[in-house]
Amino acid sequence: MKKNTLFFGVLPAFLMLNACNNAEKKDEGKNDTVVVVTDTVATTVPGNAATFDPSSLPVATADLGEYPYFALPDWVSDDTGYGYDKKSDFGKLEIYTKDGFIPVEGKVFIKGYQMTNGGQRADWDEYRFVKSFSKHFESLGATKLFEGEVPDDAIEGLNKANNRDNYYYEFGTSSHDNLVTYGVQKDNKPIYFAISSNSAGGAIYVIEAEPFQQTIGIIKADKIEKDLAESGKSILYINFDTDKATLKTEGKDAINEIAKVLQKNKDLKLDVNGYTDNVGDADHNLQLSKDRANAVVASLIQGGIDKTRLAAKGFGANDFIADNSTEAGKEQNRRVELVKK
Structure with a gap:
């Protein structure tokens, strides 16, 4: 973003x-x-x-x-x-x-x-x-x-x-x-x-x-599994290249944690929902969120997860969870949500 x-x-x-x-x-x-x-x-x-x-x-x-x-x-x-x-x-x-x-x-x-x-x-x-x-x-x-x-x-x-x-x-x-x-x-x-x-x-x-200090880390498989069990949803911050749907190394690490949960829970099906902050053109952000959600799904499928268990959706800057007028808020809004089907 x-x-x-x-x-x-x-x-x-x-x-x-x-x-x-x-x-x-x-x-x-x-x-x-x-x-x-x-x-x-x-x-x-x-x-x-x-x-x-x-x-x-x-x-x-x-x-x-x-x-x-x-x-x-x-x-x-x-x-x-x-x-x-x-x-x-x-x-x-x-x-x-x-x-x-x-x-x-x-x-x-x-x-x-x-x-x-x-x-x-x-x-x-x-x-x-x-x-x-x-x-x-x-x-x-x-x-x-x-x-x-x-x-x-x-x-x-x-x-x-x-x-x-x-x-x-x-x-x-x-x-x-x-x-x-x-x-x-x-x-x-x-x-x-x-x-x-x-x-x-x-x-x-x-x-x-001042240098950027990353405050968001990778959520581990046990936390993802717990969130899905308790609320049916887990929020992740997956690193992509700026304004692209290309996964960074840390982003691939996060995908591995999602895969662990899916491999452990064979009946689990997920919607993978992408979101952005509100900076820039709304149509561009919507497409970017879709592309990133699809990139997550494609990486999971490549790792051996059955594609019928996954669905990618993008919502752009809609349904933000933090204040878009602050950098910290924008950082939180640039997210991927896993929703249990």
Whole structure:
């Protein structure tokens, strides 16, 4: 399955509308966004900074303090209703540099902001917001990687790299907002900051590069057998190649455990149901879940299990069992369920 991908820059619709309204008012007066950040990026595509080296980032020259490494001044309010706030121990952001996008995986923080004055909403000052956070990140020793608008051809290149006509970003599909990105190292760990803004509001993004830690293991035959006996269902997390139905070595180990149960219980018949998280196209996910369920069944048959005892079904992102807005939840939703007939 594809991991969740965030692209810096697009503010939610209500902020965009406010920006348009502000512009209209001004006109009236004048009558007129387990693997760590990869040390090298595997795929070279248009708009992708394939040669970017995270080890080239400067080492922090000041004490960064606690993650996310900034505190709000009293003139900034986080009570915005920003629709894409996110805190996750593991996620992915596409960081834009002057040479293109670089994919970064790790600990993610996203928050939208407005201005406040004595607890009351104040007029938005984009220049002050960007200037203040830029100076703060620079004071930590971070180097500026990009400032400006992300070119459309770079976004198009990222779309093509992900085999999508309109690649799904968590908060938009393109951006003409102002973007400033920074990078720094702390304890040999790359940390990236981004400031996204327009005339209505702004947002800050932080990602601290960390390796993926697998928390899901193989369920053994005795546990599968117990689950089927007690509830008629056993939930497994079988490893496949990303966005494919090809079993990894650990996935084959899980199949062996299922086979042990079927070999022990000769009358047992199973529905093998595949599920995905909700990232990406629904039709694609549905087909992927079917293909993976069929791959499990095919592997069991190849191992000597009678095909009449097995049926493969795919349900895509339907019937999720965990929160799809978190990486941990998505991980749980990417599953195979064995259902006793």
